[in-house]
Amino acid sequence: xxxxxxxxxxxxxxxxxxSGVVLVDFWAPWCGPCKIQGPIxxxxxxxxxxLKIAKINVDENQESSSRYGVMSIPTIIIFKDGKPAEVLxxxxxxxxxxxxxxxxxx
Numbered sequence: 001x002x003x004x005x006x007x008x009x010x011x012x013x014x015x016x017x018x019s020g021v022v023l024v025d026f027w028a029p030w031c032g033p034c035k036i037q038g039p040i041x042x043x044x045x046x047x048x049x050x051l052k053i054a055k056i057n058v059d060e061n062q063e064s065s066s067r068y069g070v071m072s073i074p075t076i077i078i079f080k081d082g083k084p085a086e087v088l089x090x091x092x093x094x095x096x097x098x099x100x101x102x103x104x105x106x
Contacts, residue, residue, distance in 0.1 A: 005056075010061040020080070021101065026058050026065055026073055028059045031073050031074065033074055037076075037091055040093070051101065056059060065066060075087065078101060
């Protein structure tokens with residue numbers, strides 16, 4: 001299943017009001033490292049069936065990016081029960097992201 005595309009308008013409903021774990025990838029189309037991170041996020045979305053994975057374009061959705069202090073991209077924020085539990089800034093390997101997801105989920 002592909003990652004959910006978030007906007008400022010649906011961020012609250014899709015992330016902040018969700019119980020459980022949600023991974024959000026903050027990215028932009030011009031960002032080189034984001035182009036590498038994107039397929040990794042898509043792989044995780046395919047592999048982690050019980051996990052909600054989403055992406056948000058920071059250029060088009062500056063309100064959400066600003067609210068969570070995203071200053072560099074790619075930034076991955078793992079939310080638990082609607083609140084940020086883990087922040088990963090920069091390019092990360094799939095295995096490293098999985099470790100963080102496991103630590104937040106348990």
